[in-house]
Amino acid sequence: MQNPFKGGFKIDFYTNQSKIKWFILVVALIIGSGSIIYTDQLVDRLKEGEEEKIELWAKAIEFSGSVLADESSLTFITNNIITPSNTLPVILVDSASQEILLSRNVVDSLSSTSQREIQLETTLEKMKRENKPFTIMVRNANDGSISDIQYVYYRNSYILRQLRAYPFIQLSVIAIFAFIAYLAFSYSRTAEQNRVWVGMAKETAHQLGTPLSSLMAWMEYIRAMPEMKEKEEVIIELDKDIERLERITSRFSNIGSVPVLKNEPVYEVVNNCLNYLRPRLSSKVIMNVETDMHDLKAKINKPLFEWVIENIVKNGVDAMSGIGNINVTIGLESSNEVFVDISDDGKGIPKGKVKNVFKPGFTTKKRGWGLGLALAKRIIENYHQGKIFVKSSHADVGTTFRIVLIYKDI
Ligand SMILES: Nc1ncnc2c1ncn2[C@@H]1O[C@H](COP(=O)(O)OP(=O)(O)OP(=O)(O)O)[C@@H](O)[C@H]1O
Ligand SMILES: [Mg+2]
Structure with missing residues (x-):
């Protein structure tokens, strides 16, 4: 019976599916980077505002210490600029002695003196790493000459720091x-x-x-x-x-139903299966089983396992358009596993298609259903707790499928 999904549709479904995945990924990346860039711009604007405040504060301190300041403007500056509590952490340091002269919003009032010192030191280190300080020239009250240079170190406000991390946290939560x-x-x-x-x-x-x-x-x-x-x-x-x-x-x-697995001699099961298939396939297909271990047994449900072999062999025959060789090799994969390799010398599977061959509905054949290998995978993995994969495939050289079964010694 011909597949109703008409020719190309079946492969297109998987090509489209991977296109959809890429599309979703690209859109997610655009949304993610867009929200990071937007918050970054917001943060930059807020940062500018904060820096202006600090600069004003630094200038106010500089001015209040200068000869130009009279009593009334000093009071105005102190009351309106220096004292008002905004939330920006600031430390004033003497450039020569590196002594901390003043700090705001750095230490909390409840901590002890020693704790405060540690807090001040660690915060100062952070500030030095984060932002360049503003410089204050302290002028001599008599002649206006520079008597000292001080630095105003600062950090951005807690809200701004949080805002910078926010899109990353938000995107990670969404991703999880x-x-x-x-x-x-x-x-x-x-x-x-x-x-x-x-x-x-x-x-x-x-x-x-x-x-x-x-x-x-x-x-x-x-x-x-x-x-x-x-x-x-x-x-x-x-x-x-x-x-x-x-x-x-x-x-x-x-x-x-839940299949019953029995210890069956692998060579015998495979050989019988090929003997059954031989008269039903073209006489120009030569089929062989090779092994040094004829008595090797594995846990097999015979009717289902034969179905798998039949599907893989039939695919091999289709790939060689009726003339060629199918070779089966049986051996030990590990101390408790048996492998069955089924090789054909057909046209091979294109590299990009290998990952699709086990998906239901994937077929390149006009009259295929794309179910043979999906069924084989199901039977081997779900019913035999084994593995099945394309071991190798080369254009015009052939393909080898490997089945790994659980082995049990007699
Ligand atoms: N030995 C092989 N050599 C080359 N291509 C293969 C081989 N085995 C499978 N394929 C490719 O994998 C596809 C899927 O195989 P599968 O057996 O699942 O479906 P099908 O053979 O197309 O249809 P059906 O349901 O009738 O088996 C095939 O259409 C073919 O393109
Ligand atoms: Mg098939």
């Missing part, structure tokens, strides 16, 4: 939340997919079961008919078809 939401959605999507797979398989097995048992009963009836004695070949062919139907039913019924 989005990640958790993504995990939750993908978990529920997987659970939903599982239910659909299992439900469909159960239903199919159930629907096939009834006509199959009826067919078997009819077979016994036909076998017993005297006129069928000369038509042995009809009985043989009918038997083969019934066996094929039984195979399909048992696959669906196994995938629709």
Whole structure:
């Protein structure tokens, strides 16, 4: 039956999906950097305002110490500029002795003298790192000559510092939340997919079961008919078809329930499967199994595992357009794992497509459903707790799929 999703659509779905992912990522980056840049501009403007305040404060101190200041302007400056408590932390330091002359909004009034000293020192260090100080020229009251130079060190207000960190905190919180939401959605999507797979398989097995048992009963009836004695070949062919139907039913019924895994000899299972497939495929396809370990056993559910081998071999045959070799190698992957490598000498999978081949619906074939490898992955990973992946694939050289199964010694 032809796939209803018409040619290119199936691949486009995955190309589009990755385009959508990129689009979301780019939009998220634009929003993120936009909000960082905007807050940065706000912070810069606030910072300018704060610096102007500090400069004014420094100038006021400079002026109040100069000869030009008369009594009334001094009072005005002290009351309106120097004393009013704004929240900016400031420390006035003598340039020569490096002694702290004055500080504002740095130490809290409740701490002890020694604590205050430590607070002052550490804050001064921070201030030195953060901003360049304003310089104050202290002039001699008599002749106006410079008698001392002092520095005004300052920090930006607490609010401004917080505002600078705000977009980063906000974006991190959003990113964490989005990640958790993504995990939750993908978990529920997987659970939903599982239910659909299992439900469909159960239903199919159930629907096939009834006509199959009826067919078997009819077979016994036909076998017993005297006129069928000369038509042995009809009985043989009918038997083969019934066996094929039984195979399909048992696959669906196994995938629709918790499968029973048994210690099966891997070589024998694979070899039997290839023997079953050989007459059904082109005679120009040569299939071989190689191993030094014929008795190696692994935990296998036979009907399901055979289904996997069949899907991979059929893909291999499709890739070589009917003529070529399929080689299966069996060996030990690790102390408790067996590998089964299935290689073909077909056209290979393009590099960019390798990550898609196990996704349901991905196909490059006109009459493909894109379900063969999705099913294989499901069977190996969910039902056998094993692994399946493309071990290698090169254009016009061929492809090797590796299946890793849990091995159990006899
Ligand atoms: N051995 C291989 N060599 C080259 N390409 C392969 C091979 N195996 C799989 N592919 C690629 O992966 C795609 C998906 O394979 P899959 O078996 O899942 O679906 P399908 O064979 O297209 O359809 P069906 O559902 O009938 O199996 C194929 O269409 C093909 O492009
Ligand atoms: Mg296939």
